[in-house]
Amino acid sequence: MNIVTGTNPSLSREGQGVGQQQRGLDAPGAASSAAELPRIKSGVAPTPIPSPEGEGLKRDWSREEIRALFDLPLLDLIFEAQQVHRLFHPRNQVQLSTLLSIKTGGCPEDCGYCSQSAHAATGLKADKLMDAEAVLAAATEAKAAGSGRFCMGAAWREPKDRDMDALCEMVAGVKALGLETCMTLGMLTRGQADRLAAAGLDYYNHNLDTSPEYYGEIITTRTYQDRLDTLGHVRASGMAVCCGGIVGMGESREDRVGFLHALATLPDHPESVPINALVPIRGTVLGDMLADTPMAKIDDIEFVRTVAVARILMPRSMVRLSAGRESLSDSAQALCFLAGANSIFTGDKLLTTGNAGTDADAALFARLGLEPMTAEAGR
Ligand code: SAM
Ligand code: DTB
Ligand code: SF4
Numbered sequence: 001m002n003i004v005t006g007t008n009p010s011l012s013r014e015g016q017g018v019g020q021q022q023r024g025l026d027a028p029g030a031a032s033s034a035a036e037l038p039r040i041k042s043g044v045a046p047t048p049i050p051s052p053e054g055e056g057l058k059r060d061w062s063r064e065e066i067r068a069l070f071d072l073p074l075l076d077l078i079f080e081a082q083q084v085h086r087l088f089h090p091r092n093q094v095q096l097s098t099l100l101s102i103k104t105g106g107c108p109e110d111c112g113y114c115s116q117s118a119h120a121a122t123g124l125k126a127d128k129l130m131d132a133e134a135v136l137a138a139a140t141e142a143k144a145a146g147s148g149r150f151c152m153g154a155a156w157r158e159p160k161d162r163d164m165d166a167l168c169e170m171v172a173g174v175k176a177l178g179l180e181t182c183m184t185l186g187m188l189t190r191g192q193a194d195r196l197a198a199a200g201l202d203y204y205n206h207n208l209d210t211s212p213e214y215y216g217e218i219i220t221t222r223t224y225q226d227r228l229d230t231l232g233h234v235r236a237s238g239m240a241v242c243c244g245g246i247v248g249m250g251e252s253r254e255d256r257v258g259f260l261h262a263l264a265t266l267p268d269h270p271e272s273v274p275i276n277a278l279v280p281i282r283g284t285v286l287g288d289m290l291a292d293t294p295m296a297k298i299d300d301i302e303f304v305r306t307v308a309v310a311r312i313l314m315p316r317s318m319v320r321l322s323a324g325r326e327s328l329s330d331s332a333q334a335l336c337f338l339a340g341a342n343s344i345f346t347g348d349k350l351l352t353t354g355n356a357g358t359d360a361d362a363a364l365f366a367r368l369g370l371e372p373m374t375a376e377a378g379r
Helices: 063-070 074-087 132-144 163-174 190-199 210-216 224-236 253-264 285-290 300-313 330-339 358-368
Strands: 093-103 149-154 180-184 203-204 240-241 245-247 272-277 318-323 343-346
Touching: 063 253, 063 300, 074 300, 093 132, 132 149, 132 163, 149 163, 149 203, 163 180, 163 190, 190 224, 203 272, 210 224, 210 253, 224 240, 240 272, 245 253, 245 300, 245 358, 253 300, 272 300, 300 318, 300 330, 330 358, 343 358
Parallel strands: 093 149, 093 343, 149 180, 180 203, 203 240, 245 272, 272 318, 318 343
Antiparallel strands: none
16 A cells, blocks of 8 residues: 555556556557556655556545645656656647637626626626527637637526527537537536537536635635536536636645545546636736735746646546636746646637637747647547
8 A cells, every 4th residue: 555645556556567667658558557656765655657547546535645746846746747647648739628708797606716706896798698600600710720629608607597508509519510519607407417418518617616625715605515516417417527726816735735635536537627827807806815916926836736736636637727827938838738737728818818829829839849639639
């Protein structure tokens, strides 16, 4: 038993004799066995690498184990994360998703980070749900720009049943263009999840955002359990789960530990894990609280650590650099990719905030030798 991970020997397949030099630092998926890494000088035993087939992926992580990963020397942590990454994912490939806000502003929830909350004084105008034709035009553009997945977001607490026909029409239309489909609409009932799944929705995004303890400081209008319930409905309906959160909301390291612990101990790991860096927006509770303080800008190294730990805890998941990527330098993004991030949002805009833009990303990919991932590889 590994003292840090408490790893199940059937997962680590101890004794199969696959040494570190032999184990897949070259071909993706080359190594079919898992083995323990040699003990790092710090005296902390690193995580055994699980098998790429995903059988027996560890889901009983303790907070102590996760804390120990965060505490590793940065280079050991990134090295380990990159090894896990190469066992499960094609190297140097990054999946591209595009976001569209299909219903902007006027949201009744009070999420302290969000420009779209009716409780925020951001002056954002509340729009109605876009019509399907305009959504399909945007999706067509995203496809032409090389995106593999189209994610439609609505500033709702939950969709109304009267909106479901229009939403299903959008899903079917985007899918017919040959794009993967994703939506984020707030809480769902099981019936709504089933309808979206039947219309062809591949992914549903619903974030836990932070640790259970810090959550109440950020949002009061719905509970952690509400979010877990929606994630359960999404799973039960057969859709893939996209679930992550935000770093840089004034939370502690222990909250980041608790946040990743909540994700990695779900009954199944989310297929996609968006890691957002808070975009501090004036007029939001958090934007106003953090503005002009050193906390307004996320600590790059702590962000990279969060990405690396997410990669190690959830080896098969796509780890997406999401909001706030614009605030990261090329070098910080390169470290994130090295730490196992393998997905980004493309385009000039996320929902209401700016994004790097296609030209900047093309230059970044050329500079780092990265390639867009094909949709099949990105599943
Ligand atoms: N209303 C839906 C919901 O909350 O599930 C969907 C849209 S919501 C904007 C999607 C996610 O965007 C949030 O859960 C949060 O993680 C992220 N987000 C929103 N505003 C952000 C900000 N200012 N900085 C970083 N992430 C943000
Ligand atoms: C997620 O975790 N990040 C994306 C997506 N899910 C929907 C949204 C980021 C929004 C950033 C703030 C904005 O643009 O308003
Ligand atoms: Fe509404 Fe989503 Fe923004 Fe919260 S994050 S205020 S639920 S749009």
